Amino acid sequence: MAYEFRKRIQFRAGFFVREVLNGTVEPLVMLFVYTALYGSAAAAAGEGVGTEPVSLGGWTYPEIIQYVAGLVVVRKLIFHSRALDLATEIFEGRVTKYLVMPFRFFVLHQGRFLQFTLLQLAVAALVWCIGYAAAPAYWLVPVSVAATLQAGVLVLMGSYCCFLIFFILNALAFWLDVVWSLLVMAWFVIGFSGGALVPVSQMPAAFYGVLSLGFPYWMITAPIELLMGRLGTGDFLLGAGLVAGQLVALDLLRRWVWRRGLARYVGAGM
Amino acid sequence: MSVASGTKPSGADGGPVLEARGVRKVFRTFERVPGLRGILKNFVAREHVDIAALDGVDLRVERGESVGLIGANGAGKTTLVKILAGIVPASSGEARLLGRDSFDLRDAEKRRLALVMGQKSQLWWDLPPIDSFRLLKEIYGVSDADFAERLARFASMLEVEDRLKIQLRQLSLGQRMKMEIIGAFLHSPEVVFLDEPTIGLDLISRETIRRFLVGLSEQRAVTFVLTSHDLEDIEETCRRIVVLDQGAVAFDGGLTDLSQRVTGKRAVEVHVHPNARVDEEALVAELSRHGAELAGRSAGSLTVIVSAERLAELVPRLFAMLDVKDLSVERQPLERLIREIYRRGIDAAGGGEG
Numbered sequence: 001m002a003y004e005f006r007k008r009i010q011f012r013a014g015f016f017v018r019e020v021l022n023g024t025v026e027p028l029v030m031l032f033v034y035t036a037l038y039g040s041a042a043a044a045a046g047e048g049v050g051t052e053p054v055s056l057g058g059w060t061y062p063e064i065i066q067y068v069a070g071l072v073v074v075r076k077l078i079f080h081s082r083a084l085d086l087a088t089e090i091f092e093g094r095v096t097k098y099l100v101m102p103f104r105f106f107v108l109h110q111g112r113f114l115q116f117t118l119l120q121l122a123v124a125a126l127v128w129c130i131g132y133a134a135a136p137a138y139w140l141v142p143v144s145v146a147a148t149l150q151a152g153v154l155v156l157m158g159s160y161c162c163f164l165i166f167f168i169l170n171a172l173a174f175w176l177d178v179v180w181s182l183l184v185m186a187w188f189v190i191g192f193s194g195g196a197l198v199p200v201s202q203m204p205a206a207f208y209g210v211l212s213l214g215f216p217y218w219m220i221t222a223p224i225e226l227l228m229g230r231l232g233t234g235d236f237l238l239g240a241g242l243v244a245g246q247l248v249a250l251d252l253l254r255r256w257v258w259r260r261g262l263a264r265y266v267g268a269g270m
Numbered sequence: 271m272s273v274a275s276g277t278k279p280s281g282a283d284g285g286p287v288l289e290a291r292g293v294r295k296v297f298r299t300f301e302r303v304p305g306l307r308g309i310l311k312n313f314v315a316r317e318h319v320d321i322a323a324l325d326g327v328d329l330r331v332e333r334g335e336s337v338g339l340i341g342a343n344g345a346g347k348t349t350l351v352k353i354l355a356g357i358v359p360a361s362s363g364e365a366r367l368l369g370r371d372s373f374d375l376r377d378a379e380k381r382r383l384a385l386v387m388g389q390k391s392q393l394w395w396d397l398p399p400i401d402s403f404r405l406l407k408e409i410y411g412v413s414d415a416d417f418a419e420r421l422a423r424f425a426s427m428l429e430v431e432d433r434l435k436i437q438l439r440q441l442s443l444g445q446r447m448k449m450e451i452i453g454a455f456l457h458s459p460e461v462v463f464l465d466e467p468t469i470g471l472d473l474i475s476r477e478t479i480r481r482f483l484v485g486l487s488e489q490r491a492v493t494f495v496l497t498s499h500d501l502e503d504i505e506e507t508c509r510r511i512v513v514l515d516q517g518a519v520a521f522d523g524g525l526t527d528l529s530q531r532v533t534g535k536r537a538v539e540v541h542v543h544p545n546a547r548v549d550e551e552a553l554v555a556e557l558s559r560h561g562a563e564l565a566g567r568s569a570g571s572l573t574v575i576v577s578a579e580r581l582a583e584l585v586p587r588l589f590a591m592l593d594v595k596d597l598s599v600e601r602q603p604l605e606r607l608i609r610e611i612y613r614r615g616i617d618a619a620g621g622g623e624g
């Protein structure tokens with residue numbers, strides 16, 4: 001009994017440690033790179049005399065640190081492909097049982113998204129508290145409650161778009177053998193074009209012009225800038241509109257791919 | 271329903287419960303060429319093979335019928351079940367369930383349908399059956415009272431009351447299968463497909479499951495389609511038999527027609543010395559005098575099919591004519607019967623339709 005209990009506690013604790021630590025390596029690397037970058041830029045600018053802080057692509061060093069802190073929290077909320085195992089369900093014919101049941105299969109996965117989101121909201125809050133307790137001077141503190149809500153809405157809408165994309169890629173298992181590599185690639189593209197490595201607004205203008213139209217930007221860079229007060233309510237409205245449009249389009253694509261896929265389903269293993 | 275339904279050809283009530291018209295199914299598989307060149311080749315032009323699993327199946331099943339679907343491995347039984355239940359689309363032809371295109375079922379029809387697969391779990395692997403059943407209760411909208419009553423009744427009929435709280439993956443094959451059957455009947459379906467529900471089960475479990483199915487079909491007008499390689503399953507639970515052979519219906523008729531052939535005939539296996547001479551012409555002539563026929567022959571053995579009544583007169587003749595080492599008598603095996611039906615398929619199928 002006691003053994004069982006201890007095992008279970010260890011499992012729970014392990015889960016939280018994993019969740020909290022998950023995705024902290026990249027931000028740490030970013031931090032080192034940025035520190036070196038700004039250090040050499042400052043050295044080149046004025047041999048330590050300058051009272052003006054060095055700005056690269058519109059971002060100062062303290063701002064970048066806040067960005068990285070925001071990134072750690074925001075990434076917790078973004079739906080990742082590991083939370084779906086649809087492709088294997090299709091491969092192994094485990095989808096069959098749902099096809100004869102009187103409910104929409106997709107609703108089940110929406111349920112997973114909801115579950116993921118609720119859990120990760122708790123994890124994100126926890127991570128924010130830990131970060132704030134550890135380094136209150138550098139940690140990102142939202143400028144207002146409204147900004148926090150706006151950022152939250154954008155992140156979750158973007159996360160839902162990710163969910164749709166992963167669902168669609170998983171559904172390609174009706175046609176393809178290897179879906180896993182597509183999922184990894186998609187995650188990389190979404191992360192990069194959203195600002196998981198470099199804030200999109202720090203990228204060259206041409207990049208920024210294109211990427212600021214896509215939901216990844218509004219899921220990562222833009223919410224953090226809202227939290228920092230670099231963007232305002234007008235930007236939020238624009239972003240929400242753009243993302244809503246993409247969300248609807250992705251959902252239509254999801255329906256179409258699913259219908260086409262079902263027509264190719266063979267119900268393996270029966 | 272009390273509304274006159276005879277005039278509604280495609281209506282859900284009154285019309286056939288299941289209907290297949292000229293159903294064909296072609297599976298396309300891609301051949302994988304091994305090696306690096308293979309990867310490139312697969313990428314550019316994959317070579318495919320088309321397998322015709324069903325080749326023009328016609329079937330009409332009325333309310334309350336219990337149909338036994340038999341046929342050799344790969345005959346297309348499972349494929350037909352999948353198509354009728356709407357899991358996969360037919361390549362051509364028409365499949366209907368409760369008056370609706372099978373591949374386009376709405377929740378209203380799905381609520382009246384159940385599927386039990388011997389090879390694939392319909393329940394959740396990681397959950398104890400009781401939790402799966404509760405989920406199914408929610409999905410199908412079964413009332414609390416019905417749920418409690420049915421669960422208790424089914425579990426006691428199938429003798430698994432004490433296993434409901436154990437994770438499905440930890441149950442034995444037979445216990446799992448019984449759970450699958452309980453899960454399928456909880457929402458009181460009208461049409462039930464059972465694809466080899468007794469595969470790998472012991473005699474007692476099979477008996478229990480058969481009794482359960484028979485009991486249910488007597489109480490309510492449930493329509494069954496049952497596939498099995500165990501002819502006894504079929505004999506005890508189904509009144510109508512459909513034999514599939516290479517994707518086509520080879521026999522469709524009453525159980526009595528078929529079981530007479532099975533129970534009325536015996537297969538006599540005669541072992542002779544491998545290098546003994548056998549005058550085959552004389553043997554065949556002698557056999558036909560007793561209404562028997564030579565069904566198979568190899569170096570050391572002969573198989574003779576004869577009706578049960580004339581077995582006694584034939585056996586002494588066999589001893590007289592052949593240098594018999596050993597002789598055994600069995601009921602005519604299913605495989606041979608199916609082959610025979612297939613050979614004479616047209617008249618057997620024609621005679622079976624009532």
Ligand SMILES: Nc1ncnc2c1ncn2[C@@H]1O[C@H](COP(=O)(O)OP(=O)(O)OP(=O)(O)O)[C@@H](O)[C@H]1O
Pocket residue numbers: 266267268270297298299321322323341342343344345346347348349350
């Ligand atoms: N997913 C698939 N891809 C390719 N061929 C398939 C597929 N599923 C079935 N087939 C082929 O279709 C034919 C019919 O298969 P099916 O599973 O319906 O047979 P069955 O009558 O149920 O046989 P068994 O008694 O072995 O269960 C077989 O030749 C099989 O190889």
Ligand SMILES: [Mg+2]
Pocket residue numbers: 270347348349465
């Ligand atoms: Mg089968």
